[in-house]
Amino acid sequence: MQWVNAIIQGLLTGGLYALFACGLSLMFGVMKVVNLAHGDLATVAGYIGVGIIAISHMPVLWSIPVVVLLMAVLGYVMQRSILQAAITRGELTTLIVTFGLSIIIENGLQQFFKADSRGLGVGDSFITASFSIGSQITIAWFNLAVFVLAVVVLLGLQQFMSATRYGRLIRAVADDREAAQLSGADYRHVFGIAAAIAFGTVAIAGMCDGMITTISPTIGTDTILLFAFASVVIGGLGSLWGTLLGGVILGVAQAIGGQINPSWEQLAGYAVFLVVLVVRPEGLTSKGATA
Amino acid sequence: MKVTRSRRNVLWSGIGALVVLVVLFAFPYYVGPGTTGIMVQGLIVLTLASMWNLLAGYAGLVSVGQQAFFGLGAYFVLIPAMHGVTPWAGLFIAAIAAGVCALPLWWLVARLRLGYFAIATWVLAEVVMLVIEQISSVGGGTGMPLPGLSGMDAAVLTAYTYWAALIVAVLAIGGVYLLLRSKVGLVLTAIRDDERAARSSGVRVGLARMGVFVAAAAGCGAAGGVLAIEQLQVVPGTSGGVFSIQWTAEMAFAVIIGGIGTIEGPILGTIVFMALQQTLQSYNAWYLIVLGIVAVVIALFARRGLWGTLDERFNLRLFPVGYYLWSPTERRGRRRATTSV
Numbered sequence: 161m162q163w164v165n166a167i168i169q170g171l172l173t174g175g176l177y178a179l180f181a182c183g184l185s186l187m188f189g190v191m192k193v194v195n196l197a198h199g200d201l202a203t204v205a206g207y208i209g210v211g212i213i214a215i216s217h218m219p220v221l222w223s224i225p226v227v228v229l230l231m232a233v234l235g236y237v238m239q240r241s242i243l244q245a246a247i248t249r250g251e252l253t254t255l256i257v258t259f260g261l262s263i264i265i266e267n268g269l270q271q272f273f274k275a276d277s278r279g280l281g282v283g284d285s286f287i288t289a290s291f292s293i294g295s296q297i298t299i300a301w302f303n304l305a306v307f308v309l310a311v312v313v314l315l316g317l318q319q320f321m322s323a324t325r326y327g328r329l330i331r332a333v334a335d336d337r338e339a340a341q342l343s344g345a346d347y348r349h350v351f352g353i354a355a356a357i358a359f360g361t362v363a364i365a366g367m368c369d370g371m372i373t374t375i376s377p378t379i380g381t382d383t384i385l386l387f388a389f390a391s392v393v394i395g396g397l398g399s400l401w402g403t404l405l406g407g408v409i410l411g412v413a414q415a416i417g418g419q420i421n422p423s424w425e426q427l428a429g430y431a432v433f434l435v436v437l438v439v440r441p442e443g444l445t446s447k448g449a450t451a
Numbered sequence: 452m453k454v455t456r457s458r459r460n461v462l463w464s465g466i467g468a469l470v471v472l473v474v475l476f477a478f479p480y481y482v483g484p485g486t487t488g489i490m491v492q493g494l495i496v497l498t499l500a501s502m503w504n505l506l507a508g509y510a511g512l513v514s515v516g517q518q519a520f521f522g523l524g525a526y527f528v529l530i531p532a533m534h535g536v537t538p539w540a541g542l543f544i545a546a547i548a549a550g551v552c553a554l555p556l557w558w559l560v561a562r563l564r565l566g567y568f569a570i571a572t573w574v575l576a577e578v579v580m581l582v583i584e585q586i587s588s589v590g591g592g593t594g595m596p597l598p599g600l601s602g603m604d605a606a607v608l609t610a611y612t613y614w615a616a617l618i619v620a621v622l623a624i625g626g627v628y629l630l631l632r633s634k635v636g637l638v639l640t641a642i643r644d645d646e647r648a649a650r651s652s653g654v655r656v657g658l659a660r661m662g663v664f665v666a667a668a669a670g671c672g673a674a675g676g677v678l679a680i681e682q683l684q685v686v687p688g689t690s691g692g693v694f695s696i697q698w699t700a701e702m703a704f705a706v707i708i709g710g711i712g713t714i715e716g717p718i719l720g721t722i723v724f725m726a727l728q729q730t731l732q733s734y735n736a737w738y739l740i741v742l743g744i745v746a747v748v749i750a751l752f753a754r755r756g757l758w759g760t761l762d763e764r765f766n767l768r769l770f771p772v773g774y775y776l777w778s779p780t781e782r783r784g785r786r787r788a789t790t791s792v
Contacts, residue, residue: 194566196515245751251565253750255513256707259569260747263700267736267743381696386577389570427581430574437571438559 163419164297170415172299174391174408175307176372179365180384181391181403182314183358189398190334190354191239191247193254197262199385201359202366204265205231206375207273209367220371228363235359236352243355244348262381269377306368310407313361314400320357321400330354383426390433396443405445453777456632464769475617479610487613491681493725494616495674498623499702500709500717500724502670505627507703508712509639510663513565515699516572519556519579520549520668522693524675525685526589532599533589542615542676549672553665561657573696580687580694594686597679616677623670624770628714630666631772635659700739704746710756714770719758 184198195201209227213220246257321327332340333350341347369375369384387410395406410429417428436443479487499521506512527548528541536544560571584592600608630636638659641649650656675693679685686692701724709720724742731738753760 188566192566194570196569242747242751249751249754252507252511252513253754255566255569256703256750257747259515259700259703260743260750263696263704264740264743264747267739270736271740386570386574390574393567423581423585427578430578430581433574434559434571434578437563437567441563441567 163416166415166419167412168297168299169303170411170413171408172303172307172411173414174411175310175404176365176368177387177391177407177410178395178404179306179310179313179368179407180362181388181395181407182317182400183360183362183365184385184388185392185397185400185403186317186354186358186361188392190330191243191351192251193243193247194258194389195358196255196258196385197265197380198358198362198388199383200262200265200269200380201231201235202362202369202384203269203375203377203380205363205366206370207269208363209370210375220367224364224367227367228360231363232356232360236356238359239352239355240348244351247351262385266377266380273377302372306372309364309368310404313364314404317357317361318400326350326353386433387429390429393433393441393443394436396445399443399445402443402445406443409444453779455775455777456771468769472621476614479613484606484609487609488681489725489729491609491613491616491677492728493721494613494620495677495681496701496705496724497717497721498616498620498670498674498677499698500705500721501620501623501627501714502667502674503699503702504706504711504714504717505630505663505670506667508706508716509631509636509643510660511565511643512660512664513569514572514664514667515569515696515703516574516576517667517671517702518694518696518698519572519576520553520671521675521678521698522576522580522583522685522687523552524549524672525679525693526583526675527672528676528679529589529595529597529685532597533595535599538597538599538676538680539611539615542619542673542680545676546669546673549675550665550669552672553668554661556668557661557664561661576694576696580692583694584687590685590687592687594684594688594692596684597682600680600683612677612680615680619673619677623673624714624718626666626670628770628772630663631714631770635662636772639663697739700743704742706756707746707750708742708756710758710760710762712755713758713762714772715762716756716758720756723757 180199180202183201184195187193187195187198205227208230209220209223212218212223212226216223218226242257242261243254246254319327321331329340329345329350330353332343333345333347337347340350366375366384369379390410391403391406393406394409395402395404409432413432414425414429417431418425420428478490482490499517503514503517506514506517524545527545528538531541531544532538556575559575560568563571583589589595603611631639638649638654638656641652641654642656642659646656678693687694691697705720705724706717707720708723709718710716723745727742727745728738731741749756755763
């Protein structure tokens with residue numbers, strides 16, 4: 161039964177991974193930018209949350225929308241300034257700039273917050289409370305809540321992409337930038353919106369992660385970025401539900417690996433990632449376009 | 452119509468290089484061990500930077516996972532040392548073994564485009580580290596001290612380490628220079644200019660890239676071996692250990708600041724890096740922050756880096772790897788060449 165518990169846990173963690181990953185997928189799909197600083201944005205969001213709570217003493221759950229809004233604005237500004245400048249100068253420059261940003265953010269956080277980890281306390285009872293199915297399967301409420309939140313966010317994004325004007329603009333610019341410009345779209349503004357969404361979703365994920373575990377300056381690159389990218393690759397680019405599938409597969413693989421041997425948890429996830437990369441780099445749900 | 456490899460008579464820059472080398476070799480005789488230790492660090496970064504430049508600047512492979520080969524090199528000095536092989540010989544083993552390890556890893560990432568390639572190399576580095584941390588006979592997650600060098604006088608050891616580092620760096624830069632002057636260099640330039648055209652002309656793009664990847668791995672491996680000797684221990688792990696992303700950050704930033712795509716660039720970039728590191732040393736991680744900011748600014752506004760900008764203005768080449776076309780009436784060194792690469 162420990163296996164079933166572990167697998168369910170992995171499934172739920174997959175939701176969090178998908179939440180981390182959808183911003184990365186969005187930026188890559190729309191702007192063709194592999195944002196190497198993506199993981200560190202989640203960490204930044206977490207620290208902003210810590211700061212806001214410290215200053216205003218508002219309840220953690222109320223601080224989430226505030227952080228998300230702040231991060232979204234930050235995303236728009238960064239996209240229109242630094243990232244846009246990098247994009248016009250080519251893929252190599254973009255990679256270098258995002259890598260540079262990642263290092264700057266991580267070391268900057270380390271300077272100001274030291275290397276200790278912080279937690280966003282939601283109240284122990286909420287975090288550790290769990291319910292049971294049958295006599296041996298236990299599920300923590302909070303993990304389930306995060307999974308549901310991830311699904312809700314993905315549903316919202318899906319609706320946004322298909323039904324709203326900006327969603328259509330984003331898809332148009334992603335499909336064919338020049339044609340969209342001919343139809344009057346200002347692609348830089350659209351890129352900014354996409355970046356804002358990406359930053360916002362990763363902020364939600366970062367806050368949730370800070371509540372489940374603790375945040376420290378280096379988890380952005382230690383764990384988040386590679387897991388997010390793995391989820392996108394496994395699930396397939398261009399599909400939000402694919403990202404969820406990818407996240408779930410990654411989470412389950414890690415859970416299985418962790419059950420066999422606790423120190424194999426990360427390895428198992430990366431192994432699946434590498435297998436998919438070699439065998440089917442376009443991902444499990446994609447219909448064709450390769451990396 | 453005459454085709455030459457360089458504009459001016461390179462005899463003078465060659466002699467100059469030799470003089471610099473002699474001076475550098477003599478360092479331990481008149482400079483204290485503290486400075487020599489710093490020089491060793493600089494030479495390690497110089498080797499790494501030259502390799503990263505070869506990958507990213509000439510072969511278009513932006514690898515964020517070179518720390519894998521750096522760390523492997525350190526371990527490939529450690530393991531033979533644990534079996535009685537002196538670490539100095541271990542350096543050769545490290546270079547060759549790292550290059551061999553690059554082959555299966557290349558097979559995994561060969562077909563990936565820029566961004567995917569970058570992340571895949573990062574994942575590979577993580578995997579290599581995680582796998583090595585499982586092996587307790589080499590110290591597992593906590594690392595292991597390097598045997599075989601105890602009993603040596605400290606100053607002598609520092610001097611030997613310095614010379615080893617210098618030789619590795621010279622071989623690395625020399626190797627890159629010779630590689631780029633050879634047919635492989637021409638192939639790489641062709642790929643860089645227009646890959647499709649190169650392919651249709653019969654250029655073995657994949658083979659060339661693989662060769663570069665393996666060569667860079669060997670170079671990084673040798674540098675890792677030097678680090679193992681310098682630190683007298685090998686510690687894995689992401690913060691400060693041999694598999695830390697910091698190494699990639701340092702080599703990448705040095706290359707970008709110095710000038711990507713030129714052999715002189717990494718040299719200049721390493722000098723800037725060492726200067727920054729020494730001045731900001733007491734401020735912890737600030738030097739990496741400043742380095743990162745400078746690198747990002749240069750990547751955006753002076754894409755060819757410091758040396759590249761100098762090269763553009765004054766047409767300076769200490770390591771000539773291009774080709775110059777002279778019409779029959781021009782005298783070498785007197786007028787500007789007709790074309791250059």
